[in-house]
Amino acid sequence: MDEKTEPCVRLDELFEKWYEVHGKFPYGPMQFLSWLERRGVPVQPPHWGDLKTANTQNETTWLDEDFHYTVFKLGDAHYVATSEARTVAHPEFFKITAAEPEDFLAFSSAWIECDAGHAYETEDTYRWQFYVEGVGPRGPKIRLYDLDQDGDGDLLCPKCTNKIRKMGAY
Secondary structure (H helix, E strand, C coil), X not given: CCCCEXXXXXXXXXXXXXXXXXXXXXXXXXXXXXXXXXXXXXEECCCCCCCCEEEHHXXXXXXXXXXXXXXXXXXXXXXXXXXXXXXXXXXXXEEECCCCHHXXXXXXXXXXXXXXXXXXXXXXXXXXXXXXXXXXXXXXXXXXXXCCECCCCCEECCCCCCEEEEEEEC
């Protein structure tokens, strides 16, 4: 979240004012956005899909915690309302700052690299493929639990058996 968004205090404040008058559980961001639309604020779905609330519990991700999220567009900017996984009430609002707004949803994309520089990428958390910079994915897909480990439990590269020490999500 910190790398892909920035807090939107104005929407947080507006939601709190709306919630004091209109909010009754389980009202959340969808009802708030409908209220904004009825007042003439053009709320649009993101260009890649529908205006809906989703929950990361229903997806395979690299996230430490699950949460509800609703992505929407106001003017030229994309925003997301997030709330804890068990309720949609009391969301926090953020402006999406990722280079491409849909990159915000890349919760399952990641990379790993061994000490020799062999890199692997995944888009679904479990099928990994060797990646050549500037060329793209190459070769068969592998699963991490199929990789050999050293005595300390570190994963070993299937190409060279060096330790895989670098990893990141994007």
